[in-house]
Every structure is written in structure tokens, then in C-alpha cells.
Amino acid sequence: MSDTMINMKILRKCGGELEHAIKSRWVEPCSTQYYINAMEDITTRTRIGKTWTKIPMESKMISKIPRENRRPERPVLKCHKCGSTSNLANTCTKKTKINEVQIIEEIQFTEEKEEYDQDFAVSEDTPVEDYPIENITSFFQVTEVHTHLPQYSEDCYNLINxxxxxxxxxxxxxxxxxxxxxxxxxxxxxxxxxxxxxxxxxxxxxxxxxxxxxxxxxxxxxxxxxxxxxxxxxxxxxxxxxxxxxxxxxxxxxxxxxxxxxxxxxxxxxxxxxxxxxxxxxxxxxxxxxxxxxxxx
Incomplete structure (x- = not known):
């Protein structure tokens, strides 16, 4: 294969603007080394035929947000009566458990009251100075509440002061x-x-x-x-x-x-x-x- 055929194949592979710029320097007869040097000179000065690489998008370069900084997940809807996630309170057909809780609270309250009465039980022979302070203060609190009760409106009362x-x-x-x-x-x-x-x-x-x-x-x-x-x-x-x-x-x-x-x-x-x-x-x-x-x- 002659040098001219080799040069033509090299020009076809360049294509576009680079091929047109090399043809403008075409000289007959010319060696292959001359065209290669001319090609490097053109690409260095004009960057014709340079393959551009894509710049990655900024959204892909940003690191992923940590899981703890994300928005809170939507809470799971539950029924306020039975606690089930399959239905809501307005369509719930199960019985509420409020009465059972009240019974437990009443039992605990009665037990605490019995323990309190046993702790502060005082016999009739106990001196006054040995009375528990809690019993004395509770007694005065009850009497103080009753002293605030106003009188009934009666016309027969004489307004002295x-x-x-x-x-x-x-x-x-x-x-x-x-x-x-x-x-x-x-x-x-x-x-x-x-x-x-x-x-x-x-x-x-x-x-x-x-x-x-x-x-x-x-x-x-x-x-x-x-x-x-x-x-x-x-x-x-x-x-x-x-x-x-x-x-x-x-x-x-x-x-x-x-x-x-x-x-x-x-x-x-x-x-x-x-x-x-x-x-x-x-x-x-x-x-x-x-x-x-x-x-x-």
C-alpha cells in the first residue's frame, strides 16, 4: 500500500473539522510522518477533534443525607379504643377497656387508703403530743372548708354588722x-x-x-x-x-x-x-x- 492510501485512511478516521484542517496542509507528495505531526499541531493549538468528557451532575456528587436527618416517618394510625391498626375509632366494633382500668384504679386506691389508716391508727389512750401531724392537719383542713360555707338568705336575720x-x-x-x-x-x-x-x-x-x-x-x-x-x-x-x-x-x-x-x-x-x-x-x-x-x- 502506498503512502497516499495510508494518508487517506488516516484522514477518514479523523473526520469533520480536523479532516478539513489537515487537507488544507496537503502537499503532494508527502510522507505519513508529516501528516501525523500536522495533526498533533492542529489538535494542540485549536483542540479540534478533542473528545469532551461529561461533567458529573452536582446532584450525583452530593453525598446521601444521613438517616437521622431525614424527615420523620408518618405515624401509624391506630384505633384509640382497641389499639388495632386495621380500623379507626369511628368504625371500631370492639368494647372499650376503660371500665377495667377504672376498676383497677379503684382497687389500688382502696388498698392505699387502708394502709394509710393502719399507719396512723391511734388509740384513745395516746397523748395529744403523740398524734401524727398528718391526722391533725387533715382534720383542720376539713373544718376550714366548712367554715367558708355562707349562710342562707333569710329575711328574719338582723343585720348587726x-x-x-x-x-x-x-x-x-x-x-x-x-x-x-x-x-x-x-x-x-x-x-x-x-x-x-x-x-x-x-x-x-x-x-x-x-x-x-x-x-x-x-x-x-x-x-x-x-x-x-x-x-x-x-x-x-x-x-x-x-x-x-x-x-x-x-x-x-x-x-x-x-x-x-x-x-x-x-x-x-x-x-x-x-x-x-x-x-x-x-x-x-x-x-x-x-x-x-x-x-x-
């Missing part, structure tokens, strides 16, 4: 219901006349209706001071002031009475059958009406 008035006006039969109904209404002395006063922390001023004031103090109009340019309103409607009246109150109590000098706003359309003592004088005289057993007013 403020504490009795507060207890008798409570409508609840059991429990600490001091704020139910008229629990904050008490009896006071107003110019040597007995009157009802509502200790209202929600009222910003002290006021009274003219109808109730006329019933307990007929000559009040002669001591009235005028009031102008002031607007009052309640939770339901507007209140129309009639004037201001200066009244002295006496809150009787065995621990010490409170004498209070107040200025009361007389309302024209107030229908309440008591005097409303507002938060202004409650703060000045430090009267506490919160729910605790040491409350006196």
Missing part, C-alpha cells in the same frame, strides 16, 4: 359565693338612719337615685348643691345628675367602725334601691372587697 350583711345577702347555698347576687350590699348608718350601700368597684363615682334618697331622707333637697356641665352614663343608658349631696357614713364593725364623709351625686333616673359607693372612696379609705375569708366589707 357589715360581715353579717354580706353573708346574709349571699344567695349561694354552698361554696364561696360571696360575689353572687347582692354580695357587696351592706348596711350603714347615714345621718343616724340605716341605709343600704353597694360597694361597687366598677363605679368611678358615688351616686344614689332620688327615689331611694327620698324614702330614707325626705329633707335632702334643702342640702343639695347644684352640678353643671358633667355627663354620666351607666352600662345601659345615660344618667342625668340632679345635684350633689354631702353625707356622712358610719360603717359599723366590732373590730372598729369606719366614719366616711362623702359627696354623693343624686341621679334623676337611677332606679337602684341602694346607695352606690364607687371606687373613688373605696381607694381613699382602703376598703377591701376581694374574695377571701378575712374580708369585712
Amino acid at each position: 357589715i360581715q353579717d350583711a354580706r353573708m346574709c345577702k349571699t344567695k349561694s347555698a354552698r361554696g364561696k359565693g360571696y360575689t353572687a347576687g347582692e354580695s357587696c350590699i351592706t348596711s350603714v348608718l347615714m345621718n343616724d338612719i340605716e341605709a343600704k350601700v353597694n360597694l361597687d368597684t366598677g363605679a368611678f363615682c358615688t351616686c344614689v337615685g332620688k327615689d331611694y334618697l327620698q324614702a330614707i331622707l325626705p329633707g335632702w333637697k334643702s342640702h343639695l348643691f347644684p352640678i353643671e356641665g358633667v355627663q354620666f352614663s351607666s352600662a345601659s343608658n345615660n344618667m342625668y345628675p340632679f345635684g350633689i349631696l354631702e353625707i356622712n357614713f358610719v360603717f359599723p364593725h366590732p373590730a372598729g367602725s369606719i366614719r366616711m364623709k362623702t359627696e354623693i351625686v343624686v341621679m334623676d333616673n337611677c332606679t337602684s334601691q341602694h346607695i352606690i359607693l364607687g371606687n373613688d372612696y373605696l381607694n381613699i379609705y382602703g376598703i377591701e372587697i376581694n374574695n377571701h375569708k378575712d374580708r369585712y366589707f
